[in-house]
Amino acid sequence: MPKFACRDVGVDCGWEAEAETMDELLNMIMHHAKHDHGMEEIPPELFEKVKKAIKE
Numbered sequence: 001m002p003k004f005a006c007r008d009v010g011v012d013c014g015w016e017a018e019a020e021t022m023d024e025l026l027n028m029i030m031h032h033a034k035h036d037h038g039m040e041e042i043p044p045e046l047f048e049k050v051k052k053a054i055k056e
């Protein structure tokens with residue numbers, strides 16, 4: 001299952017998530033970024049880092 005932790009991209013945050021699919025995980029990450037980090041959208045370079053940090 002794909003997994004992601006905010007600290008893997010250098011963010012000081014203890015949030016981590018895992019989901020059934022990559023799409024579902026990316027949705028969870030975008031929701032978290034918006035609600036907990038105040039990002040309306042994830043900037044493209046951060047989004048690339050996020051994708052690289054996801055562990056299957």
Ligand SMILES: [Zn+2]
Pocket residue numbers: 006011013014015032036037
């Ligand atoms: Zn976070």
